[in-house]
Amino acid sequence: MVKKNKGLLKKIGCILISASILLTGWTFFGSSISIADGDTTIVDEVLNEDPDTTEEDVEEVAEAEETEESEDAADTSEETTTTFSTDSLELYSLPAAALGASLASTNDDGTYTADDGATYSDSSMTVLVKVPASVGSTFSVPSSVSTIKSGAFDGSNVTDLTFASDATIGTHSSWPANGTVVHAEALSSTSEVVTYFEKLIKAGRNVKILFDESSTTTYSITFEYYKDSISTANKIGTETEEYDEDDDLELPDTIKTFNSVSYNYVSGPTPDFETVTADATYSFIYTEATTYDITYNYVLQDSTGAETGTTKTEIVKVVEGETPSMPATTKTFDGTTYTYVSGPTPTFAAATANAEYSFVYKASSSQDDPTPTPSTPTYTVTIKGNFYENDGTTYIGERTITSYTQEAGKVITAPTVDGYTAFGTTTYTVTASNSQTATFTYKKTTASSSSTKKFKVTVYDVFYDQTMTKKIETKTRQTDTYSQGDTFSYDPKTYSGYEYVSAENQSGTVNADRTVTFKYKATTASGKTTSNSKYSVTAGANQKVPSNVGTVTITCDGPLDKIVAIKVDGVTLAQNQFTVESGSTILTLTASYVSSLSAGDHVVRFEYTDGWAETLLTITGKTTTTVTYKVSSDGSISSGHTKDTTPTTADGFDSRYLLCLAIFLLGAGTILFSKQKKLEAILAGDRDDE
Secondary structure: OHHHHHHHHHHHHHHHHHHHHHHHHHHHHOOOEEEEOOOOOOOEEEEOOOOOOOHHHHHHHHHHHHHHHHHOHHHHHOOOOOEOOHHHOOOOOOOHHHHHHOOOEEOOOOOEEOOOOOEEOOOOOOEEEEOOHHHOOEEEEOOOOOEEOOOOOOOOOOOEEEEOOOOEEOOOOOOOOOOEEEEEOOOOOOOHHHHHHHHHHHOOOOEEEEEEOOOOOEEEEEEEEEEOOOOHHHEEEEEEEEEEOOOOOOOOOOEEEEOOEEEEEEEEEEOOOOOOOOOEEEEEEEEEOOEEEEEEEEEEEOOOOOEEEEEEEEEEEEEOOOOOOOOOOEEEEOOEEEEEEEEEEOOOOOOOOOEEEEEEEEEOOOOOOOOOOOOOOEEEEEEEEEEEOOOOOOEEEEEEEEEEEEEOOOEEEOOOOOOEEEEOOOEEEOOOOOOEEEEEEEEEOOOOOOOOOEEEEEEEEEEEOOOOOOEEEEEEEEEEEEEOOOEEEOOOOOOOOEEEEEEEOOEEEOOOOEEEEEEEEEOOOOOOOOEOOOOOEEEOOOEEEOOOOOOEEEEEOOOHHHEEEEEEOOEEOOHHHEEEEEOOEEEEEOHHHHHHOOOEEEEEEEEEOOEEEEEEEEEOOOOOOEEEEOOOOOOOOOOOOOOEOOOOOHHHOOOHHHHHHHHHHHHHHHHHHHOHHHHHHHHHOOOOOO
16 A cells, blocks of 8 residues: 555656646747837737748647647757847837728718817818717817818817817707807908807807907007108107008107107198008108197185185196196195195186186195195106208107106206217106107217117017917007117007006117017907918828927928917927927927927927917827737747847746746645655665665
């Protein structure tokens, strides 16, 4: 019985060892090698020895391998595991266009589902059939689409729709929802798209259409004013206004004030007004107006309404024929604030002679000090200059020099301007009125030299919506030429429906071409909605790329010499984050900047001096490549690849080898245990070694 049991242990040990050898062979021949590289293009491919091998061929090879393993397990146990170096493997990648196309598919009914998630009649994408809810709230209709079928957007969630080209739109029962914004900047106001949505708006649907009106050309119209006759010496002022092409010009006011002197319109314009088709200059003749001193007498009351016996006087000048205007409702005299009670007495009448009017004002609080220290009112005077060449007749331009706050009656002398000398009237007496302007004339102290560098200063007026988040329009107000070292200063203008917000480079010294920008915001929601996106992205629009794709190139049809900034999500890019080159504007985002962008949609904006263009850049995150190779029974791999005998690293180790080793050791231990008694006897000398 003992021998029988020992024989049984030997058999069990041999079976275990054989099983471990068979399992090792099966593990090796049934395994494959996977290589992942986080920085390669997405691709999955299986490389066989014969590219024409079918699934049946593969099954036959597998059956043959299993037969060989079962017939010769001992030989298999002597084989070694073979690993492959990633350096010796050929990696195949697909172009970006092919990757994008791989997301699209042709459906069983012949329709075509594109990368954007929408369904089209076929792969030409000329007829849009359906936009499902899964597309989201934003959708861009491809430029290839000429027809949008009825109900295509019914059931969708699209509330922000962009058109790159005109298209015919069928009827919809439940779309668009109220609040939908339609971007039709690339289209005209008479396009089919705009007409379609305008009809919905008239029917009561709350839809906002943004279409391009920026194609309207604007021109600078200069009004020159002369005293009594048109000559350089009699020039008293200049105004420049921006008009749209084909606009009708409007005559200036019949009464104008220059250098605190009032003038009446006499004749003009010269030449006659014409419809605006180009920059133009018109001249007008004014004559100095007759003015009268209008005296305002303020009868003061204390806080109880009792007259104090004090009357304050203010003198204002009024042009003949004009009616004096009411004074402010609150006035301050000797440190006390008074509020208007009644007046004027007599009733205001058009000025035909010097006149006096009386007003009653009441103190807002009683005076603790019966004899307060008198306070003399002051008035603000803006100092401007008309600048000429050294001959005193060649006009250069007008600009603001400085401002003063002075008491009435004070005399201001023309301030010093480097490189210029004041001539003509060089003093100004402050009057008792606010917002005064004193203008002096200057001429260059030296003759102009052709070697003196000339630079241009361009003034822009930029208009935004009420929230200052959307730019509506940019207007070029004027461009002036200065010599190097000249100083410049400009003031904001008044525009109907807008209020001034801020300025950039409002004043300074000229040492290069400069730009001055004034920003305005709409005062009402009904302000202009004109978009100035006159340019378009012609290549690389709406790209979807992984963050490790490298550089990204986008082309816009705007001229390179007008580019102002490149912005992503409203942030101006630094110079080391992109490059631009001509043709028209070819933008290349650097690889490091692209990799820094978060996964998701980003708005890329080309900002020009006279317009802009935007497109979407979608970052999908890093990708990996998995390449699978078939290993033949003889240990070889696909043709063209070499075997690498480098030992397998921990990253490629198959845990099943541990199971094989455990079974092998268990079998060997069982055999050794069956020999234990024999070994003990030999060691004790009781038996021989037979």
